[in-house]
Every structure is written in structure tokens, then in C-alpha cells.
Amino acid sequence: MIGLEDLLAVARAAAAEGGRLLSTSGPGNVQTKGDRDFVTDLDLRIQRSIREYLGRAAPHIGFLGEEQEPNAPEHDAPELRWVLDPIDGTSNFIHGIPLCAVSLALTRHDAPILGVITAPFLNLEYYAIAGQGAFCNDHRIKASDTQSLSHAIVSIGDYAVGNNASVKNRHRLALTTALAAEVERVRMFGSAALDLAWVAEGRTDACVLLSNKPWDMSAGVVIAREGGAHVTDSDGQHHDARSAHTVAAAPGVSAALLDLVGTALTDSDR
Structure with missing residues (x-):
């Protein structure tokens, strides 16, 4: 072997x-x-x-x-x-x-x-x-040492296209609005692989990707984890193949970011 x-x-x-x-x-x-x-x-x-x-x-x-x-x-x-x-x-x-x-x-x-x-x-x-x-x-x-969302660069995944795009984008727009009110800057790079790799490297402090396709996430998830980032689902549970979403964050901002993401997604469903 x-x-x-x-x-x-x-x-x-x-x-x-x-x-x-x-x-x-x-x-x-x-x-x-x-x-x-x-x-x-x-x-x-x-x-x-x-x-x-x-x-x-x-x-x-x-x-x-x-x-x-x-x-x-x-x-x-x-x-x-x-x-x-x-x-x-x-x-x-x-x-x-x-x-x-x-x-x-x-x-x-x-x-x-x-x-x-x-x-x-x-x-x-x-x-x-x-x-x-x-x-x-x-x-x-290694992931960044940032301790506050107000000093964090956070990237987000692309807005949705295709079936049910308007429903999916209600969540994405709510997330964007919530992040814009709290973090230093919001970025959209258009590549999930780079979103995750740059959290691992400390170029950015977190990424929130409201998807979990294996070809998009698998390589980046192991790299982010090995860089010391916390990688979870949007509800804070351990990220795996069954997760709905993919959130990677420097340890110092992970908890606050997950609170913000959870609130934004919950409010957008009301």
C-alpha cells in the first residue's frame, strides 16, 4: 500500500x-x-x-x-x-x-x-x-491570530444561480448584510479553494460558504484545518460530507462569527 x-x-x-x-x-x-x-x-x-x-x-x-x-x-x-x-x-x-x-x-x-x-x-x-x-x-x-470581528477580513461564497436561487440568495444577502455591519471587510473571491486556503494561511480571517460540494471543499477543508482554522457547519457542528455549509475561521473569531452567521440565517428564514 x-x-x-x-x-x-x-x-x-x-x-x-x-x-x-x-x-x-x-x-x-x-x-x-x-x-x-x-x-x-x-x-x-x-x-x-x-x-x-x-x-x-x-x-x-x-x-x-x-x-x-x-x-x-x-x-x-x-x-x-x-x-x-x-x-x-x-x-x-x-x-x-x-x-x-x-x-x-x-x-x-x-x-x-x-x-x-x-x-x-x-x-x-x-x-x-x-x-x-x-x-x-x-x-x-497557519491561521491568523485575529481576536475581533472588527479586525477580520471575511470572504463569502458566490451568490446562487439556478434552481431556487432567489431563496438561497435571501440567506446570502442576509449574511452579507450582517457581516458588513461587524467585520473589517467582506470579500468575494469566486473560488472556494482559495477562500479556504487563504484562511489557512492567515491572508483572511474567515470564510463563510453556504454550500458543501465535495470537489469545492475537500482539499481546502483539510488545508484549513491543518493551518489551525476551525472548520464547521454554519451551526457550529463538526464539518463533514453531510454538512449543509462550510465555515472556516481563525480560532480567535470562530465563536463570534458562528453566532453572527446563525442569527443571520435564522432571521432570513422568518
């Missing part, structure tokens, strides 16, 4: 190849997946390339990618699975905004145990193994 250190090397190499393609290729054909939701030829190309590489390097491990591929082979190894977002921040990429990344995690029973996030336009590579700390460009990173 390949150890986690070796699997991290495999994941870093795979994500690096994805990052190379992301930084040297155009989007190609852009197709609509749903209301204001897009997939490019490059999304599919990166996913195919990484899946093939991982299949050769670790054929015993399953695979889940954001972009569904017709006739893609399935694996009979539910315990371990790679989880990939080939371009996290596709809309940013299409518009030439450099806030996008390749996000690759290894999960055991759907819990992330290893993660790599490569943002080639920013020359940033984040990675972590559960229990071994988080790193950016081979330097150890």
Missing part, C-alpha cells in the same frame, strides 16, 4: 500538471451546464489528464470529478477516493480573472485526509496531510 507521503507527491504532481494546462491554455469551447453555470473544454481536458495520471500512479483509488464524463470507468474502492475540481473558479478563468485553481483531495470514507490546491496565475501551491500541518510553496502556514 502506498503511504500518504507518497500519495501527496502523486497529488502534487497531478495538480501541477493541471496548473500547467490552466496557465498555458485558453478555455476553448464554453458550454452551459445550467443557469449562469459553465464548463469549458479546458475543465474537461484537465480532469481527463489528472484522472489518467492518478489511475496510472494509484490504480486502487477511486475518483470523483466535478465534470461528469460519459463512459468513465468506475472503481471498486469506496474507502479511498480522489476528489477533483479541475478549475475551481471557472467563471473567473473565462473572464481572465486570475483567482482560479486546481483543487485535488484524497478522501477516506468521504473525509478529506490530503489536499493540494494549485493557483498557477498566482504562483501559489497549498498542500496538507491530516495531522502534519499545512504548507504554501513549501513553507509552513
Whole structure:
């Protein structure tokens, strides 16, 4: 059995190849997946390339990618699975905004145990193994020491599109309003992977993402935790694959932020 250190090397190499393609290729054909939701030829190309590489390097491990591929082979190894977002921040990429990344995690029973996030336009590579700390460009990173929401930079996820967007955005707008009244600044980067990695690194102090898709969150969750951030659902419960939302925060602001988020979401349902 390949150890986690070796699997991290495999994941870093795979994500690096994805990052190379992301930084040297155009989007190609852009197709609509749903209301204001897009997939490019490059999304599919990166996913195919990484899946093939991982299949050769670790054929015993399953695979889940954001972009569904017709006739893609399935694996009979539910315990371990790679989880990939080939371009996290596709809309940013299409518009030439450099806030996008390749996000690759290894999960055991759907819990992330290893993660790599490569943002080639920013020359940033984040990675972590559960229990071994988080790193950016081979330097150890940690969440901020901020103790007050009034001194906190907090990022939020994109506003919703597609089915029930108006209902979902009622929650998001209430959250934005509540944060704007309390925190130093609110930011929206358009990449969940970078939201979580930047909390791990202390660039930001928290992120509140009202979603929990595995390809969006898995790599960033393990990196944020290993950076010392508290990662929970919006109700403060431990974050896992069943969580509705994803909140990562520096320890000094986590409790206050969760109180604010809980109140905002409750009030928006009234």
C-alpha cells in the first residue's frame, strides 16, 4: 500500500500538471451546464489528464470529478477516493480573472485526509496531510491570530444561480448584510479553494460558504484545518460530507462569527 507521503507527491504532481494546462491554455469551447453555470473544454481536458495520471500512479483509488464524463470507468474502492475540481473558479478563468485553481483531495470514507490546491496565475501551491500541518510553496502556514470581528477580513461564497436561487440568495444577502455591519471587510473571491486556503494561511480571517460540494471543499477543508482554522457547519457542528455549509475561521473569531452567521440565517428564514 502506498503511504500518504507518497500519495501527496502523486497529488502534487497531478495538480501541477493541471496548473500547467490552466496557465498555458485558453478555455476553448464554453458550454452551459445550467443557469449562469459553465464548463469549458479546458475543465474537461484537465480532469481527463489528472484522472489518467492518478489511475496510472494509484490504480486502487477511486475518483470523483466535478465534470461528469460519459463512459468513465468506475472503481471498486469506496474507502479511498480522489476528489477533483479541475478549475475551481471557472467563471473567473473565462473572464481572465486570475483567482482560479486546481483543487485535488484524497478522501477516506468521504473525509478529506490530503489536499493540494494549485493557483498557477498566482504562483501559489497549498498542500496538507491530516495531522502534519499545512504548507504554501513549501513553507509552513497557519491561521491568523485575529481576536475581533472588527479586525477580520471575511470572504463569502458566490451568490446562487439556478434552481431556487432567489431563496438561497435571501440567506446570502442576509449574511452579507450582517457581516458588513461587524467585520473589517467582506470579500468575494469566486473560488472556494482559495477562500479556504487563504484562511489557512492567515491572508483572511474567515470564510463563510453556504454550500458543501465535495470537489469545492475537500482539499481546502483539510488545508484549513491543518493551518489551525476551525472548520464547521454554519451551526457550529463538526464539518463533514453531510454538512449543509462550510465555515472556516481563525480560532480567535470562530465563536463570534458562528453566532453572527446563525442569527443571520435564522432571521432570513422568518
